[in-house]
Amino acid sequence: MCLYIDIAMLAMSFLNDLYSSVNVVPFVAAVVGLLFLYWYQRPKNFPPGPRGIPLLGTIPFTGKYVERAAAKWSKHIYGPVMALRLGRDDVIVLNNLDSINKALVKQHTTFSGRPRNAFIEDVVKGGIVFVEGNFWKSQRKFGLLTLRGLGVGKKSMEEYVATEASYFNEAVRSENGKGFDISTLLHKAISNNICSVIFGKRYEYDDKEFEVILNRFVHVFDDPLSAAAARMVAFSPYFKKIPPFSFAQYKFLKNSAITAKFVKDIVQEHRDSYDQGNLRDFMDAFLKEQQAGGSEDFSDEQLLHYISELFIAGTETTSSTLNWALICLLHYPETQRNLRKEINRVIDAYGNVCMYHKPNMPYTNAFIQELMRYRTLAPLSVPHKTTESSELNGYFIPKGTTILPNLWAVHNDPDYWNEPDKFKPERFLDNDGQFVSSNHVIPFSVGPRHCLGEQLARTEIFIFLISLLQKFDILPDPDAKELPDINGGTGGLACVPNPYRVSAKEL
Template sequence: MILLDWTNYLNLYTLMSLIGVLLLYWYRRPAKLPPGPRGIPIFGVLPFLGKYGERKIAQWSKTYGPVISLRFGRNDVIFLNDFDSIHEALVKQQTKFSGRPKFALPFITDIAKGSGYVGLDYGDFYKAQKKFGLTALRGFGVGNRSMEDRVQEEDTFLNEAIRSMDGKAFNISKYIHKAISNNICSVVFGERFDYDDEYMEDIMSRLLKLLDDPTNAAAMRICMFAPGLRNLPPIGFVHSRFKKKISVALEFIRKKIEEHNKTFNEDDLRDFVDAFLNESKKENNNGFTNHQLIFYIRALLVAGTETASSTLSWSLICLLHYPEITKKLREEILSVVGPNAQVGMSYKHRLPYTNAFIQEIMRFRTLFPLNLLHKTNEDAELYGYFIPKDTTIAPNLWAAHNDPNYWDEPEKFKPERFIDRKGEFIQSNHVIPFSIGPRACLGKQLALMEVYIFLVSMVQKFEFLPDPNDEELPKLDDGINGMAFIPYPFRVVAKPL
């Protein structure tokens, strides 16, 4: 009996010792790694983040400093929580911090199998694809007058669609999505699609499911930091459904490439697809394959649509919430552009308050709060901390845009913060919605042009009123928060001026 008691005691002692060792291992931080909370074993800090993890992380940074490390599963992720640390890593040490972790796009990784653009790790292949992308986009008008003409033409179609609602409440984001996607489709495929094209509407809906569907968005956000969960219930079910839905959209892209192949003429390159096919026919084509093109196009269509369309949707919600700001914005537009003139880039420098409004929207409603995850390509040092090679880096753009040390009352929407004493617009390098460094958004110039032309034109031509059947205004402080922060669907009444 005494022997049995001692055996039980020994087993208990061994178990407690093992637990102690595991806890010690869990809470032990690698030498010179940035400080930060460790969370709980197995899950780390994941259960504590909530819907708006970027805000919780920014709150922790007040205790631990702008550069902090958080544990997710077995991995430590480094978060950069102010402009200076983001600039130091992504610009000043760009060659060390420009990698991309394998599961930065967890639901896409399994399908893309190392192809595409956004999810590519930093290296020669990525550089070749980026160089091609920039050259091709510029060659087909992005950033110059010919693209402005296309956007202005699409603006006419958008205004006609809004006017056709004849004073009835409608989901304006749906039409904005179609207008923006038509701009990128004209560059990629050489064609636009009618607003009543239900097939194309379905294709774009499938492509954007990861961002604008609340369930998909939440699941993907979790899997960014805990990719293993993508194969386990309940996230595994979401993952499977997404793969089935996006397969239809990828097949659409494949058929478009096939059509281009049949009519390809190297002396008459019509669009991005033709330019890519031309590269693929060269001897040393550096991986310019059909599979690569399919996922490159997917990235262009998703990023090229969601960035500008969600910014415009947030803008319209702000117009509803702040009538005095709306009045000031419209007065400036009508006094400079007039009520009937076509909106063009030539007016832009004469619209300081409009520029301030757009810049404040991009700060106030940060579209990609945690950017896209980066990775260190080699051992690095940041603010005296040692960051090992292959460590995941998360630039907290929301924290940079809401830093009270830099912004006065950052929680408030104040376009006037970007107007100087002379009434001139202040361009701020601290507003970085497209990120910074070599992995900044490829379509930044197109998105800025679209937001400017479409917003100015809509304010010039319509007064937007809330849906009379809704008891409250569309939510401004809440939305779909996955990789991107997107407004919930809302309805407006557009009253022609």
């Protein structure tokens, strides 16, 4: 205690001496000036962009949707390649397709790294999303080959997805046309598809443990407050120790631990019943690599994180896309009529939905492509990082710089799209009513690090949407006073619909 008092007295004596020997006002002004000079400095020929205020950067000025603010500043002030200070660090935001292709495709070896910060380090110890270098390459190659071997992109996976869609439709039918929360059912159904691939099993919709696990991690994306807190901590990791963000961080880590325990128990079950001559799923394929002992990349920890990432990403992304699809149907009922007319023409009300029907359904293809443009699920994609210094659009990009591809800006560029704020599937139909694919719609990103599960997601979206509309008319909840919000969303790391309810009238 005496030591603390002595230190305090020394500090007061120093300040008194300082005050008596110098004019305090110019001294303070000089210190503040130096701090601001430090805050505003950037490397030579670095991309232009707003710096905001010390410690927070532009976070107070971006609002709920960082991607929309960045797109606006890019269009009116800074250009397509701009620097945005989020928290204490500068990130480079790429706001048009040309700059994204130049970085992620033409210079993919330089722009394929992944940033690490205190928020990521707390959660990610391996997996596939935030790893890089040769380790990422080996895991990506293994993932692609294994998923292909398990039927992803093949008829066998289509059949499994169609079977799960029939279970989902039965659950919808059991609601008897009353208003209900369809998003919960979608999470369970879509999760069962990825569970069949990685765990070799599906879960009943009333399975309590399965429901608890889904609710745990879905809450991070679906709850507006949790999503906002996660965004803040991801951009400024030091906030994870400051309330209320610390509470959100604690909850996120707790939910991650519970999910990890769920996966770990399944891993142990697989170890106990493993048969090298009968590989059942992704997990068994990983155990085979592990037991071969040819690479340290296939560790116990890596298996846990790889499976957990596939489980979470394979559930949330596709189910949220389908939720946005249903909300669009409620706001634009004529699109539902057009879809059903095409379904009846190509498949009929009782036929099995298969991917080979897709090329003959131009309006359906247009609807899905417009859906992915209009409601960009991952507005800023997954962050990249430069692995060495480079040049982009004439600007110097130092090694280790975080890169954010602004997919939302590409999908809402008024210089390319006519009325981008409106949902118009017809924009992807030619004069003969044929579907026109667009390389300006990139929901799964581009380059070597584009989404690993793209094929499975496209299969699920098509089969679930069409099989549902074969059998039900999707209507607003009769007890709701207004339609679900179509312009907002949680505004977190993913743009997930706010909670909503529908009524499904059987046809």
